[in-house]
Amino acid sequence: MDTGYACEEAEQFWRYIESSLGHLFEIVAEQPEEVIRWQPPANDANSIIVLGRHMLANAAVNILHTLGGLDYDYDREANFGEDISREEVLAKWAGHRARFEQVMRALPAERIDGPVPHHWRGDIPGREVLIVVARHTAEHLAHAQLTADLAKVALGR
DSSP states (O other), X not given: OOOSOSOHHHHHHHHHHHHHHHHHHHHHHHSOHHXXXXXXXXXXXXXXXXXXXXXXXXXXXXXXXXXXXXXXXXXXXXXXXSOOOHHHHHHHHHHHHHHHHHHHHHOOHHHHHSEEEETTTEEEEHHHHHHHHHHHHHHHHHHHHHHHHHHHHHTTO
């Protein structure tokens, strides 16, 4: 059966990456503003909306740039300010989601097996990039879920 993916492994990775990102952005879309902006009382803790923006940028630099070879201006530190609206982050997700899927559908097995130039890890196998993205998105989904639960308690919801 033709799934439209050049490589079955790319389809498998995308299924899990998209699921984690999708659930994260459901939290951003569905929770009250005060919940998605609440920050846990810990050093360097982030709000849900900041986690969302960070995950989009991280997935973009890895999927679009590192694996897809597309230009992407990545500024990690710029992802951690609170200066973004729910509408902006959800619009970015909608736009990036289609581009991510397009790259993942076209990703050949050779690109997964072979070395790719990563922006700070050096040359690593494309598979390692996909593992990092899948792991990172799942970690931050869990952070967002826990932050939402803690925010509701802290805010008396």
